[in-house]
Amino acid sequence: xxxxxxxxxxxxxxxxxxxxxxxxxxxxxxxxxxxxxxxxxxxxxxxxxxxxxxxxxxxxxxxxxxxxxxxxxxxxxxxxxxxxxxxxxxxxxxxxxxxxxxxxxxxxxxxxxxxxxxxxxxxxxxxxxxxxxxxxxxxxxxxxxxxxxxx
Amino acid sequence: xxxxxxxxxxxxxxxxxxxxxxxxxxxxxxxxxxxxxxxxxxxxxxxxxxxxxxxxxxxxxxxxxxxxxxxxxxxxxxxxxxxxxxxxxxxxxxxxxxxxxxxxxxxxxxxxxxxxxxxxxxxxxxxxxxxxxxxxxxxxxxxxxxxxxxxxxxxxxxx
Numbered sequence: 001x002x003x004x005x006x007x008x009x010x011x012x013x014x015x016x017x018x019x020x021x022x023x024x025x026x027x028x029x030x031x032x033x034x035x036x037x038x039x040x041x042x043x044x045x046x047x048x049x050x051x052x053x054x055x056x057x058x059x060x061x062x063x064x065x066x067x068x069x070x071x072x073x074x075x076x077x078x079x080x081x082x083x084x085x086x087x088x089x090x091x092x093x094x095x096x097x098x099x100x101x102x103x104x105x106x107x108x109x110x111x112x113x114x115x116x117x118x119x120x121x122x123x124x125x126x127x128x129x130x131x132x133x134x135x136x137x138x139x140x141x142x143x144x145x146x147x148x149x150x151x
Numbered sequence: 152x153x154x155x156x157x158x159x160x161x162x163x164x165x166x167x168x169x170x171x172x173x174x175x176x177x178x179x180x181x182x183x184x185x186x187x188x189x190x191x192x193x194x195x196x197x198x199x200x201x202x203x204x205x206x207x208x209x210x211x212x213x214x215x216x217x218x219x220x221x222x223x224x225x226x227x228x229x230x231x232x233x234x235x236x237x238x239x240x241x242x243x244x245x246x247x248x249x250x251x252x253x254x255x256x257x258x259x260x261x262x263x264x265x266x267x268x269x270x271x272x273x274x275x276x277x278x279x280x281x282x283x284x285x286x287x288x289x290x291x292x293x294x295x296x297x298x299x300x301x302x303x304x305x306x307x308x309x310x
Contacts (some may be wrong), residue, residue: 039197
């Protein structure tokens with residue numbers, strides 16, 4: 001079963017010097033935090049804030065390329081979680097055929113936001129995600145940790 | 152933007168990627184086949200890393216952004232035919248990707264960093280226009296290049 005997710009924002013994780021993309025389902029009952037690198041975080045943040053950089057960034061190029069090839073992004077799906085690593089797939093429509101391409105969740109989210117395609121997470125991923133550990137982590141968060149990506 | 156015919160263009164090879172300690176950016180060094188011309192292009196850390204991984208033929212455990220782009224093209228039956236560094240304005244380089252499928256040809260504007268990262272992964276040639284090579288100059292480039300040769304002998308070769 002797939003759950004549609006919205007990107008709620010980006011957090012900086014000072015302990016790991018990484019960024020966290022926060023996805024929430026539509027009822028706001030399930031949350032999926034995904035750790036991403038700095039470049040990926042800025043690609044997501046540009047799309048979230050609808051900032052057009054002076055020169056096309058890698059994910060803007062990805063969109064231009066798909067447009068030029070007449071391919072449409074149907075959806076991005078976070079499919080699996082193994083040893084703290086998330087896996088994703090991008091579904092494309094090209095002519096009458098559908099193609100599925102393996103991707104990191106960060107690329108899938110960055111491209112979905114640029115093409116207004118929905119983002120889904122499998123029910124399995126939402127279950128597997130260790131909520132206990134997450135809650136402990138969230139309790140330690142200070143208000144000043146919440147902010148937008150600094151890039 | 153018009154991309155010139157291939158016969159007027161100069162093919163370049165990626166010689167290596169250096170870290171510029173002064174600006175926290177990376178420099179992709181391109182050379183022509185005779186090793187007589189050098190074109191250094193400053194790129195961001197993420198793009199520099201992506202180019203270096205491709206140069207060293209490292210297959211990352213998970214597809215990086217440029218691997219994903221190549222995988223889009225190959226799934227849809229397109230080939231990256233060549234990339235061309237077409238222009239330099241105020242120290243900023245511009246380039247084009249030329250994609251083909253059967254008789255169809257598409258030209259897409261791109262930053263040189265993305266173009267180079269993709270060319271290495273799709274194993275297509277990289278070209279530069281003679282105008283860009285001429286205009287890249289500037290007086291301090293020669294001094295800078297002299298230092299660069301020294302650096303390359305200190306850093307492990309990436310080819």
